[in-house]
Amino acid sequence: MRGELWPVSDVLAYLAGRWQVERTVRDLADDVTGTFTGTTEFTPLDGPAPQGGLLHFESGVFAWRGTSRPAERTLRYLPGSKDETPGTAVVHFSDGRFFHGLDLRTGHHIADHPCSADLYRGEFTVYDAGRWRTVWRVKGPAKDLRLTTDYRRAADSTAPDDR
Structure with missing residues (x-):
């Protein structure tokens, strides 16, 4: 697996821009699968990007149990501690x-x-300058989910020059 990884020295610089998103949501308890297809845009919050952080806005269509509907979410990606871990980020929900x-x-x-x-x-x-993935595993008394999201840099969005 190590050969497949692509190190990123500055996560905010890497994420900046527009990404195509494909997500599979699997309810493991009920053996039901849904999909989300759309885009995610990482745009500057305050100050020059990415130092001031990025606003993550995702929008698209979520299909679940035979019904498709518009879906969106907003997150804030802020710079991590420059002294301890430069190039990292802290992610917050839209409400802070x-x-x-x-x-x-x-x-x-x-x-x-x-x-x-x-x-x-x-x-x-x-995986590379234009491709990354998240897999969220959600477990609890009422949830047993796996959300797999593939991100591909949009054709009209430029990749960072370095990692």
Whole structure:
């Protein structure tokens, strides 16, 4: 697996731009699968990108149990500590609550997010300048899900010059 990883020295610079998104949502308890197809845009928050952070806006269509509907979400990617871990990010929900840290300097990262009685465990893998994946495993008393999302840099979005 190590040969497949693509280290990223600055996660905010890497993510900046527009990405095509394909997500599979699998309810493991009920053996039901849904899909999300759309785009994610990482645009500058405040100040020059990416130093001021990025706004993550995802929009598309979610198909679940025979019904398709528009879906969207917003997250904030802020710079991690420059003294301790330069090139990393801290991810927050749109309302400001902490979601998880993100360090892709090895091309791979695992993040946990406890939510009430559920645990969300995310695995982030970077394959190259234009392709990365997240796999979120959600377990709890009422949830048993796996969300696999593939991101491909949009044709009209330029990749960073270096990693």
